[in-house]
Amino acid sequence: MRLVIVGGIAAGTKAASRARRVDAEAEIVVYQDEPEPSISECGLPYLLSGVVDERADLVARTPEQFAEKGVEVRVRHRVEKIDPENKWLSVRDLENEGAFEDGYDRLVIATGARAVLPPIPGADLEGVFELRFLTDADEVRAYMEARSPKRAAVVGGGYIGLEVAENLCRLGMEVSLIEGEDRVALAYGPEVAERVEERLKENGVSVYTGAKVEEFKGEGCVRGLRYGGGDLEADLVVVGVGIEPSVELAEEAGVELGETGAIRVDRHMRTNLADVWAAGDCVETVNLVSGKRAWVPLGDTANQMGRVAGTNAATGEDTLEFPGVLGTGIFEVFDLGVGKTGLSEDEARETGFETVSAAVETMDRAGYYPGAERVFLKLIADRSSGRLIGAESAGSGADKLTDVCATAIWGGLSYPDLINLDLAYAPPFGPALSPVIQAASVLSGEFDRARRGVRAIE
Numbered sequence: 085m086r087l088v089i090v091g092g093i094a095a096g097t098k099a100a101s102r103a104r105r106v107d108a109e110a111e112i113v114v115y116q117d118e119p120e121p122s123i124s125e126c127g128l129p130y131l132l133s134g135v136v137d138e139r140a141d142l143v144a145r146t147p148e149q150f151a152e153k154g155v156e157v158r159v160r161h162r163v164e165k166i167d168p169e170n171k172w173l174s175v176r177d178l179e180n181e182g183a184f185e186d187g188y189d190r191l192v193i194a195t196g197a198r199a200v201l202p203p204i205p206g207a208d209l210e211g212v213f214e215l216r217f218l219t220d221a222d223e224v225r226a227y228m229e230a231r232s233p234k235r236a237a238v239v240g241g242g243y244i245g246l247e248v249a250e251n252l253c254r255l256g257m258e259v260s261l262i263e264g265e266d267r268v269a270l271a272y273g274p275e276v277a278e279r280v281e282e283r284l285k286e287n288g289v290s291v292y293t294g295a296k297v298e299e300f301k302g303e304g305c306v307r308g309l310r311y312g313g314g315d316l317e318a319d320l321v322v323v324g325v326g327i328e329p330s331v332e333l334a335e336e337a338g339v340e341l342g343e344t345g346a347i348r349v350d351r352h353m354r355t356n357l358a359d360v361w362a363a364g365d366c367v368e369t370v371n372l373v374s375g376k377r378a379w380v381p382l383g384d385t386a387n388q389m390g391r392v393a394g395t396n397a398a399t400g401e402d403t404l405e406f407p408g409v410l411g412t413g414i415f416e417v418f419d420l421g422v423g424k425t426g427l428s429e430d431e432a433r434e435t436g437f438e439t440v441s442a443a444v445e446t447m448d449r450a451g452y453y454p455g456a457e458r459v460f461l462k463l464i465a466d467r468s469s470g471r472l473i474g475a476e477s478a479g480s481g482a483d484k485l486t487d488v489c490a491t492a493i494w495g496g497l498s499y500p501d502l503i504n505l506d507l508a509y510a511p512p513f514g515p516a517l518s519p520v521i522q523a524a525s526v527l528s529g530e531f532d533r534a535r536r537g538v539r540a541i542e
């Protein structure tokens with residue numbers, strides 16, 4: 085059996101490794117258009133600043149290491165066409181500029197996503213970058229080495245923009261962050277966004293919200309930008325305003341896309357075409373809280389999907405399932421952990437939930453214990469059932485709180501269950517009552533008030 089995988093980062097290489105384990109005899113070939121496979125793109129902002137000092141540290145496995153496991157990874161090879169009837173692929177060798185055809189018995193599409201550069205005049209100036217692949221980070225680093233920029237502008241206040249802003253600050257640059265909407269970290273509620281913005285400002289980042297970039301200015305090289313409210317000087321610009329799934333190859337082959345524009349797959353990661361599976365940032369899945377189709381392009385999800393697609397492609401059967409996601413995510417900006425799972429209050433209302441929510445700001449460990457820091461936690465519950473449907477946190481220990489809440493949502497727990505959770509406690513690790521339990525108690529009070537029709541005092 086010849087298994088071909090298109091795309092060799094998180095989902096593609098995970099699918100290849102799993103297929104190898106499941107079927108020791110299969111021929112497994114991965115085509116990857118970038119120069120390296122298996123890159124930890126999540127580490128790119130930290131490579132810019134030198135927190136990760138070797139680019140090689142971000143390459144989890146080289147083609148040679150894959151070869152030792154019996155997986156052939158052909159880098160700098162782009163699959164240009166899939167012929168599902170004859171099970172043929174057209175492949176371009178980007179190094180030698182040749183093209184050839186290859187056959188498959190089973191195929192996994194893991195073509196991922198790419199950055200969107202909006203059509204802003206001047207976006208093609210030298211010094212204006214996006215950050216998606218390792219090659220993008222190489223370009224930013226080469227530019228910084230050659231030009232020693234002093235003022236950076238980061239366009240986009242999502243988690244990648246925020247991580248990039250922090251890492252450019254680490255290099256001693258004057259950093260401005262420009263966000264078109266009225267707050268940064270838009271996937272979160274306003275309480276978290278305020279904390280993020282405050283942390284940016286405390287660390288010297290100039291934050292411009294509600295500021296749409298209209299033009300990048302400069303001759304040859306970027307020198308600044310114009311936004312709705314004025315002008316900014318900048319000799320380095322990193323744009324992180326969003327990504328889109330890379331689906332053209334699949335779509336041209338007749339693979340069905342879903343309502344989000346990403347590839348539609350079933351719970352076994354099968355596409356609508358026979359013997360073709362898909363996984364990672366190029367596919368959509370289901371948000372298990374809202375029950376709606378969702379596109380959640382994240383590295384852990386890509387790995388989980390790759391595991392399922394690789395296993396099922398190797399067996400040719402529906403061996404494993406990928407049920408969907410909660411949309412759990414986390415990032416850090418200037419030591420502020422920011423995590424989310426399930427739906428934000430806005431998302432919950434848009435989905436049709438009536439919500440009851442409660443927030444606490446408490447300590448991440450016993451208040452008297454050295455190093456205790458504040459942490460914010462908000463719980464969002466479905467008014468009719470009391471079930472937890474979302475949580476957001478910001479501060480020290482946000483990772484733990486996010487994971488506890490994700491597990492609670494996954495298990496269908498409601499607020500009375502949360503109040504009685506038996507969680508670990510000792511002074512260095514948390515307050516005697518976990519922030520989850522504290523927030524659940526406040527939530528319980530909110531439910532009582534909601535039942536009596538009393539509004540909380542703001």
Ligand code: FAD
Nearest residue numbers: 091093094095117125126162163195196197364365382383
């Ligand atoms: P991709 O990583 O997009 O890989 C697909 C590969 O396929 C690409 O190399 C592409 O060039 C190649 N390809 C496409 N078409 C073809 C073709 N026709 N032929 C051959 N090759 C092709 N996620 C988290 O969960 N946590 C984080 O902290 C986090 N931080 C991030 C920070 C940054 C700066 C970035 C950019 C991403 C971050 N992510 C994070 C997201 C995570 O990196 C992605 O979700 C993950 O890499 C998706 O893996 P993938 O294999 O589906 O797709």
